Amino acid sequence: MIMVKKKPLILITNDDGITSKGISELIKMARQFGDVVVVAPDGPRSAQSNALTVDAPLYFEKLPDDNTGSELYKCSGTPTDCVKLALNQVFDRKPDLLLAGINHGSNAAVSVIYSGTMGAVFEGCINRIPAIGLSICDHRQDADFSMAIPYFSAIVRKFMEHPLEGICLNVNAPIGEIKGVKVCRQTKGYWAKEFEPQISPNGNKYFWLTGYFVNLEPNDSQTDEWALANGFISVVPTHVDMTAYNVLNDLTTQGYEEI
């Protein structure tokens, strides 16, 4: 009997929307690894984290064939909604891989918490699908992905060879020439001076989110921000268990269970 091995089934999504340059580059790149199905937001959904649409109905729609051989769907929801809809309504089997991005802008350090791209990756991870978020440190719509893509491609290949249960990857590429790849941990830091007040024509004060990232450990070469600042692609293994295991015993000792 001849065993015909099915090609890997790959779900692609993002948070910049289905018409962004980054997702189009990712679709092209991913096709070498298997059959690609895209379920992505119908417009920008940056910084949507793992937000879900719970108070409104969700729509999704198959788009005409784009001559690439991939199936494309646009969805009215968040990146996490896209993954949930794909798994529940589009696929008849679990995809072998989820790729999110390529995001226009860094998702390193604490941005992993806010990122819609990484939200989609975490949703894959929760559903036990190997998942990778790919981002470059360039917000521009016409960002140049050409230097990052050979590295991203090699990282995806390696993760498909060595998937790790319950682990997803947060991968970020610097702007410009790339020196190599570094396995890192998430940098400690926060955003400061985050709002710009403005006055509307009718006299109301409102605020735009802005600000800059404060790196609390800029000289630590184990962090993802250090890797990016020094020309390396950062690969951070991430998971969805938020438990701080190192203090479980402290809390017990402090007497919480005697309350």
Add this chain to the structure above:
Amino acid sequence: MIMVKKKPLILITNDDGITSKGISELIKMARQFGDVVVVAPDGPRSAQSNALTVDAPLYFEKLPDDNTGSELYKCSGTPTDCVKLALNQVFDRKPDLLLAGINHGSNAAVSVIYSGTMGAVFEGCINRIPAIGLSICDHRQDADFSMAIPYFSAIVRKFMEHPLEGICLNVNAPIGEIKGVKVCRQTKGYWAKEFEPQISPNGNKYFWLTGYFVNLEPNDSQTDEWALANGFISVVPTHVDMTAYNVLNDLTTQGYEEI
């Protein structure tokens, strides 16, 4: 010289909106611990995770005195936006404590990833403010908080006595009689059968998010779902570092840095 110790300054927010019963109960409870300032969404923002408003302006507005002695602000954004606005635009010093809730509905297990309440707590944690999310396993608008509140109060007091750097708490209370408090880890699991399709009057198919939680370790007494199912309040210490430290060496061994 007599030192006058300032009363602790407490920021309160939630994701059910400023008019919910849960936040009103929390404000009453918190007043015993210090001066309370509330900056909360102007309507429901459940399941908003750490979503940020980046593509629209944000508004916030001081509400008339409610005769409780607390300052109240309503905000057009997400729970995370509320915390950012509070820290940047409302307070002239860093609050000593952030409390979020009391949420109408459980934020145990993987719900911690989707929860707007816990999003606000993580935002406090990123900004190095001791932060606690308080939830009860009852979605009803008129949920009865009376059995949980004495326990929540004792947990808040203990955390103020023993704050842990970079750690926040995810606290959930079961419905009904409470046997005590358990220090737990986050349960492994996922949501299944998540969509209910419907047809609009004009013939379009749309979907409502629904489904049920699948607990992958229902008999493990170290998990928060076990605690809740057995009548205990669950206290899970959480943090915002998503790095999976246990596989950093595996990735290096697998040759990512040789790519």
